[in-house]
Structures are given as structure tokens and as C-alpha cells.
Amino acid sequence: MLTTTFSMAQLYPAVATAVRAPSLHNSQPWRFRLADGAIELRLDPDRMLDACDPTMWAARISCGAALFNLRLALAVAGTPARVQLRPEPTDPALMARLVPLAPRAATPTESRLHAAIPRRYSNRLPFRPDPVPAAARHRLIEAARAEGGWLELVIGSTAVGAVAEIAMSANRVLDRDPAYQAEIARWTRHGPASDGVPAAAGGPVAEPHDLLPQRPFGDWHRAPGRDFETEPLVAVLGAAGNTVGDQLTAGQALQRVLLTVTDAGLAASMLSQPIEVPQAREQLRLALGRFGSPQMVIRIGYGQPGQPTPRRDPADVIDTVLEET
Known part of the structure; x- marks a missing residue:
């Protein structure tokens, strides 16, 4: 009772x-x-x-x-x-x-x-080249640890390049699946909606020379040859394992990290492609040399202003009260 x-x-x-x-x-x-x-x-x-x-x-x-x-x-x-x-x-x-x-x-x-x-939202636009301060990086690592997860900041062009190649390889695997592409298209919104990703929030169309993969939500192009980002801060969030409980723990750690990012005046977007492909996830784990299971790749930096994606009304996601005292 x-x-x-x-x-x-x-x-x-x-x-x-x-x-x-x-x-x-x-x-x-x-x-x-x-x-x-x-x-x-x-x-x-x-x-x-x-x-x-x-x-x-x-x-x-x-x-x-x-x-x-x-x-x-x-x-x-x-x-x-x-x-x-x-x-x-x-x-x-x-x-x-x-x-x-x-x-x-x-x-x-x-x-x-x-x-x-x-104020938190996924910012898929290019970030400014300003480096993320050491104090902010420490806060992000501690935020993941506070919720039972871990956050590995990928430091150095060689390490970032290795993670980027794993992400790009996973993205190519997913791109070859027509059902996968059709599902992304079904969740892309071109008008008012309470869910899905508005095309305007999708970021620019990916270019062959981009370092990191980009979902095909956006429909606008950058100037020819312009790099998206050459030296992004990339982080990998993980948990002790990959059970259902580990995934729920990782979700809490992820949100605490993302809110800490926002509180620090930074922006972030997530890359789940290397987690969605089992072989890529294992490659990522081996590349990091970490115990546990990677659960999300995060791109962090100083972003341009944007706005959150829409959400359903709370009344639409609350079920009938079983018992109220």
C-alpha cells in the first residue's frame, strides 16, 4: 500500500x-x-x-x-x-x-x-568550428555516468575518421533496403503534423564528401563543394550491456547528456546508423576498446538556431486511469 x-x-x-x-x-x-x-x-x-x-x-x-x-x-x-x-x-x-x-x-x-x-532538439544543421570547452566535455561524461551509462569522446582526426567510416558503412547498408527508405519517407513531414520529422528540420541533403551520414529528411542543397563539418566533436554513448534494462538505462543517460548539452549552450544530433547494423555496432565497440555496448553516436557543437520537432498532445498518449485515489 x-x-x-x-x-x-x-x-x-x-x-x-x-x-x-x-x-x-x-x-x-x-x-x-x-x-x-x-x-x-x-x-x-x-x-x-x-x-x-x-x-x-x-x-x-x-x-x-x-x-x-x-x-x-x-x-x-x-x-x-x-x-x-x-x-x-x-x-x-x-x-x-x-x-x-x-x-x-x-x-x-x-x-x-x-x-x-x-529548448532541446536535434540540430541537423552544420555546427560552427568553435571547439567544445574542456569543462563542458567533462560535464557530458559525468552526465552519462550519473545515469549508469558511459560516454566516450572520440578525440583526434584518426579516431573520428574511423568512427565516421563505420557510420558511413552502416548507412550504405541501410540505404540498400527499400523498406527502410520507405519508412523514413513515411515519417518525413512536409506540412503541419504532431509527429515525424519536418523536412525543414532535416538539414541539408547529404553530399559524397561529407564526413558523417545524414538522414534524407531535408530537401535543400548546400553550395557545391562546401563541407558539412571537417572536425566535429563525436561522442559514443553506451551501457554495460544490451538487454532491455540496459537500453532503458542508456535512454535515461542519453537524455541527461542531451539536456546537459543544451544547458551548456551547445547543440547535438544523433547518428543511430552504426547502432542499427549489428556488425557496425561491434566494429564500433572494438574501435573504442570499451567494455559494454554502444547505444548511440552523438554529434556535438555550437549550432545555428532552430526549433523543436512537434509532439502529440499529452491526452493522446495517456490511457484510461485504472484507479485513482
């Missing part, structure tokens, strides 16, 4: 914050509900990407990121939560259950990261 319970009045604003998490192609594969005074986060079976995410790895990463936002929203509202990951083994769609803890004031870090949520 819970001594305190969450209510619908607490759930709705928390979910409005949670849905600002990133997801592959902005598919938003999550649902939320109250059950016996606890908040449940669930995979949405109607939002799975059959071609781009057949193992549901990306959907679980996204749910982990939404879980981190949910935790921040509840903490800033004065009621932090204890998180139970995958509390019902017989219910594989149930990703997490959040049980209220004793009320307390939010920490300064929680408040800063929460304030960064509406």
Missing part, C-alpha cells in the same frame, strides 16, 4: 514534459497511465518501426529518455519518484513504474535540466 499516490492532476503536466524526449524519426513510441497511484510508462505497439527498428532497440531508448524527463518533471513539481524498471516480466510492454517518494524541493541540477527540456 502506497502512503502517497500520484493523481491525474500530476500525471498530465509530467507527461507533457516526458513527450519532449527524442525518438527515432520522432515516432514517439510511448504511452502513460495511472495504476494504483503509480505512473506506468509503456511501449506503444502501434508506433513501432518495423523496417528501421525491428528489435525495438530504438523504441526502448526513447522510452528511457521519456522516463528521464518524467522523473525531472515530478521532482521539480515537488514529488520525486522511485523508478522500477520492467517491474512485470510477464508484461513486456511495461517499461517502468514510478512510485511517489516523500515530497522534497528539486535540486539545482534537476531544475537546470528541467528548464532545458523545451
Whole structure:
């Protein structure tokens, strides 16, 4: 029996914050509900990407990121939560259950990261050449560690080139799959929408001389021969393993890193191609020499102004309340 319970009045604003998490192609594969005074986060079976995410790895990463936002929203509202990951083994769609803890004031870090949520978005435009300061780099590494993940900053042109080649090779594999390309096209939006990636936010069309791969969301071209970026800061985020629990942990670590990026005045975009192709993921792990499993490649730098991609209304992702006390 819970001594305190969450209510619908607490759930709705928390979910409005949670849905600002990133997801592959902005598919938003999550649902939320109250059950016996606890908040449940669930995979949405109607939002799975059959071609781009057949193992549901990306959907679980996204749910982990939404879980981190949910935790921040509840903490800033004065009621932090204890998180139970995958509390019902017989219910594989149930990703997490959040049980209220004793009320307390939010920490300064929680408040800063929460304030960064509406300003965080994937910036697919070229970044300025200004280097990311050492202090900011340290903050990003610590952000991943605080959530049980790890972040490897790829330093040096040789190392960056090796990771870039792995990413490009994976992208070529994916490009040869017609179903994969068709699914990206279905999630590209050319008008008002509440999900998917607006073409205007997709960045420029990829060029053969680009160092890193680019999704074909955008439809505008750069000046001929102009490099996208020659020396980007590339980071690889990982977890101890690649179980469902590891993926949820990695999603929380990813979102904490991305919000720390935003709080530091930086921008980021994600490259999941080398994670989506199993052989490329293993090559990446070996290249890094790290224990554990890479879960995301992140490009970080100083970006041009942009805007977040659209999200569904919280009412569209909240299921009927099972029991409210």
C-alpha cells in the first residue's frame, strides 16, 4: 500500500514534459497511465518501426529518455519518484513504474535540466568550428555516468575518421533496403503534423564528401563543394550491456547528456546508423576498446538556431486511469 499516490492532476503536466524526449524519426513510441497511484510508462505497439527498428532497440531508448524527463518533471513539481524498471516480466510492454517518494524541493541540477527540456532538439544543421570547452566535455561524461551509462569522446582526426567510416558503412547498408527508405519517407513531414520529422528540420541533403551520414529528411542543397563539418566533436554513448534494462538505462543517460548539452549552450544530433547494423555496432565497440555496448553516436557543437520537432498532445498518449485515489 502506497502512503502517497500520484493523481491525474500530476500525471498530465509530467507527461507533457516526458513527450519532449527524442525518438527515432520522432515516432514517439510511448504511452502513460495511472495504476494504483503509480505512473506506468509503456511501449506503444502501434508506433513501432518495423523496417528501421525491428528489435525495438530504438523504441526502448526513447522510452528511457521519456522516463528521464518524467522523473525531472515530478521532482521539480515537488514529488520525486522511485523508478522500477520492467517491474512485470510477464508484461513486456511495461517499461517502468514510478512510485511517489516523500515530497522534497528539486535540486539545482534537476531544475537546470528541467528548464532545458523545451529548448532541446536535434540540430541537423552544420555546427560552427568553435571547439567544445574542456569543462563542458567533462560535464557530458559525468552526465552519462550519473545515469549508469558511459560516454566516450572520440578525440583526434584518426579516431573520428574511423568512427565516421563505420557510420558511413552502416548507412550504405541501410540505404540498400527499400523498406527502410520507405519508412523514413513515411515519417518525413512536409506540412503541419504532431509527429515525424519536418523536412525543414532535416538539414541539408547529404553530399559524397561529407564526413558523417545524414538522414534524407531535408530537401535543400548546400553550395557545391562546401563541407558539412571537417572536425566535429563525436561522442559514443553506451551501457554495460544490451538487454532491455540496459537500453532503458542508456535512454535515461542519453537524455541527461542531451539536456546537459543544451544547458551548456551547445547543440547535438544523433547518428543511430552504426547502432542499427549489428556488425557496425561491434566494429564500433572494438574501435573504442570499451567494455559494454554502444547505444548511440552523438554529434556535438555550437549550432545555428532552430526549433523543436512537434509532439502529440499529452491526452493522446495517456490511457484510461485504472484507479485513482
